[in-house]
Amino acid sequence: MSEHVDSIKTYGGIWLLLLVLTGVTTAVAFVDLGAFSVVVALAIAVVKMLLVALFFMHVRHSTRLTKLVVLGGLLWLAILLTFTLADVWTRGLIGTPGR
């Protein structure tokens, strides 16, 4: 079996990085960055998601089919979010009543 076993050091490093990022995102939340607060918080969350998925969930050692399926799932989520928000966020522009 071509099972890939990562070292405890790798997992430990990722774990520490995740804890540091949690600290950073919490601290930054108390600083007034205006509209960038959301951007920074989501950027950190996406980095944490990638670390968990690639290392802890072994996506980086997975088959190409599994990788494709994961990407496909994210693509469908992007469609759900983009199309709905494209509607909701532009209703004011064309003066449609009732948001």
Added chain:
Amino acid sequence: MANQAHAHAETLALREQFDTAEQQKDASTLGMWIFLITEIMFFGGMFLMYTVYRDTYFPVFALASSSLNAVIGAINTAVLLCSSFTMVLAVRAAQLGQRNAIIIFLILTLILGIAFLGVKAYEWNEKFQEHHVPGPTFHLEGTGEQGQAQLFFSLYFAMTGLHALHMVVGCGMLIWLLVESRKGRFTAEYMTPVDIGGLYWHFVDIIWIFLFPLLYLIDRHLGK
């Protein structure tokens, strides 16, 4: 091929319908990911609903969000990340066929999972005492728009509640994995349930990684 399959007794590591153990493992992993994607879409709908309502009732949602306890939220995030770390070590121990290590790390993961739920219960109890639970006694200080504030807390309870439900299911799964590992069912050749269980546990962790900033943090700087 057919003769071979009949010659050997069917084992957990290789059932009759698969050619190789690797193929069987890949099929299980893929199946779990398909399930997790349905979960992404399920939670995605809730995140979307939250985004739309936060946009529509902005000042009140920011105020309500700031009333949550960010420090407790951060501590609970750390607890969950630690549980993911112990879970990945349990999977690693399973890959190496170290039975005792699997059991120890599964127990640690279970303890951390229960700790997360305990902190969650404490937080929810606080909401009851502060009258921040949607219903006749609801009251959020500092706004006249109690209906909009109740909408925030309805979403808060729905999303954290659904996440907690996934944690409860995860804890049940860990207990089952513990029972099976004690029987010595998992070896370096066959540890698929531990691996697949790990995928589920980390997925629930990822959901919280997004819930925490969106519910607790992004409007923190405005609400004071």
